[in-house]
Amino acid sequence: MVDQSATPSRRRNPVSxxxxxxxxxxxxxxLFLALFLxxxxxxxxxxxxxxxxxxxxxTLTDSDTKSAIWLTLSVAALAVPFNLVFGIATAWAIAxxxxxGKTFLTTLIDLPFSVSPVISGLVxxxxxxxxxxxxxxxxxxxFPIIFAFPGIFLATVFVTFPFIxxxxxxxMQAQGTADEEAAISLGASGWQTFVRVTxxxxxxxxxxxxxxxxxxxxxxxxxxxVVSGHVRGKTLTMPLQIEALYNDYATDSAFxxxxxxxxxxxxxxxxxxxxxxxxxxxxxxGRHK
Amino acid sequence: xxxRIDKIRKEFGDFPALHxxxxxxxxxELIALLGPxxxxxxxxxxxxxxxxYPTQGRILFGEEDASWKSVQERNVGFVFQHYALFKxxxxxxxxxxxxxxxxxxxxxxxxxxxxxxxELIDMxxxxxxxxxxxxxxxxxxRQRVALARAMAIEPRVLLLDEPFGALxxxxxxxxxxxxxxxxxxxxxxxxxxxxxxxxxxxxxxxVVVMSQGKIEQVGSADDIYxxxxxxxxxxxxxxxxxxxVTITDGDVIFRGSGTGLRTKAANGARHIFFRPGDxxxxxxxxxxxxxxxSMRRLAGARIAEIDAGLGEGAERVEIELPLGVPAEQGxxxxxxxxxxxxx
Numbered sequence: 266m267v268d269q270s271a272t273p274s275r276r277r278n279p280v281s282x283x284x285x286x287x288x289x290x291x292x293x294x295x296l297f298l299a300l301f302l303x304x305x306x307x308x309x310x311x312x313x314x315x316x317x318x319x320x321x322x323x324t325l326t327d328s329d330t331k332s333a334i335w336l337t338l339s340v341a342a343l344a345v346p347f348n349l350v351f352g353i354a355t356a357w358a359i360a361x362x363x364x365x366g367k368t369f370l371t372t373l374i375d376l377p378f379s380v381s382p383v384i385s386g387l388v389x390x391x392x393x394x395x396x397x398x399x400x401x402x403x404x405x406x407x408f409p410i411i412f413a414f415p416g417i418f419l420a421t422v423f424v425t426f427p428f429i430x431x432x433x434x435x436x437m438q439a440q441g442t443a444d445e446e447a448a449i450s451l452g453a454s455g456w457q458t459f460v461r462v463t464x465x466x467x468x469x470x471x472x473x474x475x476x477x478x479x480x481x482x483x484x485x486x487x488x489x490x491v492v493s494g495h496v497r498g499k500t501l502t503m504p505l506q507i508e509a510l511y512n513d514y515a516t517d518s519a520f521x522x523x524x525x526x527x528x529x530x531x532x533x534x535x536x537x538x539x540x541x542x543x544x545x546x547x548x549x550x551g552r553h554k
Numbered sequence: 555x556x557x558r559i560d561k562i563r564k565e566f567g568d569f570p571a572l573h574x575x576x577x578x579x580x581x582x583e584l585i586a587l588l589g590p591x592x593x594x595x596x597x598x599x600x601x602x603x604x605x606x607y608p609t610q611g612r613i614l615f616g617e618e619d620a621s622w623k624s625v626q627e628r629n630v631g632f633v634f635q636h637y638a639l640f641k642x643x644x645x646x647x648x649x650x651x652x653x654x655x656x657x658x659x660x661x662x663x664x665x666x667x668x669x670x671x672x673e674l675i676d677m678x679x680x681x682x683x684x685x686x687x688x689x690x691x692x693x694x695x696r697q698r699v700a701l702a703r704a705m706a707i708e709p710r711v712l713l714l715d716e717p718f719g720a721l722x723x724x725x726x727x728x729x730x731x732x733x734x735x736x737x738x739x740x741x742x743x744x745x746x747x748x749x750x751x752x753x754x755x756x757x758x759x760x761v762v763v764m765s766q767g768k769i770e771q772v773g774s775a776d777d778i779y780x781x782x783x784x785x786x787x788x789x790x791x792x793x794x795x796x797x798x799v800t801i802t803d804g805d806v807i808f809r810g811s812g813t814g815l816r817t818k819a820a821n822g823a824r825h826i827f828f829r830p831g832d833x834x835x836x837x838x839x840x841x842x843x844x845x846x847x848s849m850r851r852l853a854g855a856r857i858a859e860i861d862a863g864l865g866e867g868a869e870r871v872e873i874e875l876p877l878g879v880p881a882e883q884g885x886x887x888x889x890x891x892x893x894x895x896x897x
Contacts, residue, residue: 443638449625450632451652465642
């Protein structure tokens, strides 16, 4: 028999929790976010406001800071396209072909996530450092790696490699190869198939991966710190510049640069959310049945 | 376009998906590849399309050896099981795709592409839907877009992989009729893969029954249903009953006693196959005998499940009983098939 006394308001979704539990969970989550994310971020911004606009402007127009911003942007501008190409190639290979060692390759992609960033930087020092065979050779040819832009670029590429590939692999695996087969059966060449069919199928996931990759490329500290050599105005990226300023007790300046870096991250986050809304709708609308 | 499949063998790793399959398809024929999953029918279709290459053997399009030609060079229209429509393109763009990707020397001018695409969309009865995306279409409509897209490249053959597999029963029937008419109108040599015998028998000029990477039988619907040439075809297509028998000099012996049936099959242990409806009840004389285990009503007849083993190991068969025959669960019944095959 149905329990007639149960009022509609007390009936709930069988898989849902009681109201009290739900509010408790939401509360814990909100409190955690407030304490660990909003509070520190708010402090950074509050500190910048407290120091005033002039101090902020002064820091950002300082030549060392400007050079750090420029370095960060140029490293990201190079590392992201680099990983874009390699990410697509890797995801394509893993998702669409069967070959020996595929599982191993898939595991390898995650390596930059699993090793400490310090090691990610150190491998390049061990490879191209002053006491290696390769390093001095390249340096004498006018192309230094360690303590210079190429080293920072390499370390950033290494650390940010998984983002795009990771984003694409599950999607491309789910999509299978039927669309590509359809395209070639209609006479399209490999390149036409890629540009007209594969790329549009993955574009939102790709953009999402690029954003994550970019955020990490700009924010990477550990690996870059090892290879940078900390030459002010030359090899300091924004995160390193923040540390340097902080160590100089130039706290206000440190906070000013930090707020700028945080702002870049926030922009990425907002773009990401917008994309997610768009991306979700696309997937729901266009999925093959 | 004639197609000749000549002793094709295909292995995936160590697994042989097709063993020495040969088949001649006449120009303009509508052929069904029928078989259970894993019978190699889709592999055969993909080999013809060029989506797979054979391990051995040749595929000829007319007089031309196409075995090692790429998909693009073969110029075949392929309709995929789940249609594989480009979901970011409109119906129009999907159909136009094959024309737009052509090299500049063979690509028709824009106006010509527009004219042809519109003609095709009209032919598959989707006029007015040019601007829709695949996500906004029903299953049957997507199927027809896929067909129009495949036809746009003026293919030499049309290949369809489980064309009605993803549709519900009603749409399936309508589309089946529609595809037959479409084929008769365009006259393309057409191969389609199906696991649905009804579909194959109704639609195709000739049905190719496949099992375990081999062709079991090729023939018209009548050939396949009335004159099955192997135990597999007999039991796969249509309802069938099967009993173990011994053949001695042309006599069919069941459980030690003669049944009065004669066959040309060689001596030894065999099986007798017959359709459940092809029997006569016998009150006297030699016959198969069995006890009725259960009965169920099916349209104009009753289907009786019978244990012909009579206690010595179960031999269950189903036979069709006319409604007037007095029979009930547990009663003994004697019957003889008037049409049968021995394998």
